[in-house]
Amino acid sequence: xxxxxxxxxxxxxxxxxxxxxxxxxxxxxxxxxxxxxxxxxxxxxxxxxxxxxxxxxxxxxxxxxxxxxxxxxxxxxxxxxxxxxxxxxxxxxxxxxxxxxxxxxxxxxxxxxxxxxxxxxxxxxxxxxxxxxxxxxxxxxxxxxxxxxxxxxxxxxxxxxxxxxxxxxxx
Amino acid sequence: xxxxxxxxxxxxxxxxxxxxxxxxxxxxxxxxxxxxxxxxxxxxxxxxxxxxxxxxxxxxxxxxxxxxxxxxxxxxxxxxxxxxxxxxxxxxxxxxxxxxxxxxxxxxxxxxxxxxxxxxxxxxxxxxxxxxxxxxxxxxxxxxxxxxxxxxxxxxxxxxxxxxxxxxxxxxxxxxxxxxxxxxxxxxxxxxxxxxxxxxxxxx
Numbered sequence: 224x225x226x227x228x229x230x231x232x233x234x235x236x237x238x239x240x241x242x243x244x245x246x247x248x249x250x251x252x253x254x255x256x257x258x259x260x261x262x263x264x265x266x267x268x269x270x271x272x273x274x275x276x277x278x279x280x281x282x283x284x285x286x287x288x289x290x291x292x293x294x295x296x297x298x299x300x301x302x303x304x305x306x307x308x309x310x311x312x313x314x315x316x317x318x319x320x321x322x323x324x325x326x327x328x329x330x331x332x333x334x335x336x337x338x339x340x341x342x343x344x345x346x347x348x349x350x351x352x353x354x355x356x357x358x359x360x361x362x363x364x365x366x367x368x369x370x371x372x373x374x375x376x377x378x379x380x381x382x383x384x385x386x387x388x389x390x391x392x393x394x
Numbered sequence: 395x396x397x398x399x400x401x402x403x404x405x406x407x408x409x410x411x412x413x414x415x416x417x418x419x420x421x422x423x424x425x426x427x428x429x430x431x432x433x434x435x436x437x438x439x440x441x442x443x444x445x446x447x448x449x450x451x452x453x454x455x456x457x458x459x460x461x462x463x464x465x466x467x468x469x470x471x472x473x474x475x476x477x478x479x480x481x482x483x484x485x486x487x488x489x490x491x492x493x494x495x496x497x498x499x500x501x502x503x504x505x506x507x508x509x510x511x512x513x514x515x516x517x518x519x520x521x522x523x524x525x526x527x528x529x530x531x532x533x534x535x536x537x538x539x540x541x542x543x544x545x546x547x548x549x550x551x552x553x554x555x556x557x558x559x560x561x562x563x564x565x566x567x568x569x570x571x572x573x574x575x576x577x578x579x580x581x582x583x584x585x586x587x588x589x590x591x592x593x594x595x596x597x598x
Contacts, residue, residue: 245467268467273488280457284464287590311454315586
């Protein structure tokens with residue numbers, strides 16, 4: 224059992240293809256390979272955060288400065304970012320691309336993740352954020368490209384929920 | 395509210411006026427990309443003179459520093475100035491450690507510390523009871539961090555920070571006074587679109 228390197232690679236390549244040059248991240252288990260890939264890539268700026276909400280500000284600044292960025296976090300990090308998303312990105316109609324590892328739902332073994340799993344989609348719905356759950360590596364490129372397109376045309380946040388079947392290899 | 399400028403060292407208990415501090419910094423701000431927090435800083439800077447290179451983050455408290463960091467990292471050729479407040483910094487103390495970690499040389503962080511959350515009625519913040527933001531910034535790893543209490547000190551520190559090679563946080567102790575009005579005539583979205591267009595137009 225391990226975090227899927229193959230899926231991480233597919234996601235990372237999709238990010239680069241979408242023109243992302245800055246990635247802000249607060250690590251959690253499922254994101255370790257993605258973060259490492261960003262760190263090893265001299266064409267990518269990785270910003271490791273103390274708190275996920277900072278990533279909203281960084282993405283806002285990058286967007287205003289003409290650079291594409293993405294936020295990597297788990298769903299609890301998304302919850303920690305809500306005020307920044309609402310009174311920063313949404314108030315100012317600034318796109319965000321949020322890659323959110325979807326902890327706390329079917330298959331979750333860690334009890335401390337389970338409350339967050341239960342409210343993730345409800346909070347996204349409450350904020351009227353369009354999201355798509357990704358479970359199959361074959362759809363990653365297409366959906367990430369579509370997410371970026373929508374974020375930029377709507378000037379709003381868009382979320383991709385990285386599901387257990389995508390990120391975790393049960394073997 | 396504005397008692398007029400107090401230049402030179404503060405000989406009495408009278409603190410520097412933020413409006414006078416902004417006026418003193420203004421000539422140099424003209425050539426920088428500026429991000430402010432909400433409230434008095436935004437309203438006072440606009441009262442001096444709005445420019446398309448000024449972005450007023452009128453909410454998302456705590457994140458002006460993060461927005462500035464995003465711009466500074468995205469556009470290393472630009473000079474970025476964040477005009478912050480004690481209340482905002484206290485909401486994102488972790489952001490100071492991110493500043494310390496990445497320390498972009500093209501960013502100057504000015505914190506107007508009036509020891510209160512002014513626009514909501516003057517609630518005293520922790521800097522009024524001993525929390526020292528300049529010391530916190532230094533301990534967080536910001537390469538250059540200092541506190542100033544006079545216009546002369548502020549001007550000198552700001553010039554040195556702009557011209558120097560180190561990311562700097564300057565905590566300017568100011569009086570807990572502000573404008574009569576916090577809502578200005580400049581729409582939030584109008585500012586946001588003009589600012590983005592301005593940054594796009596700057597030669598890379």
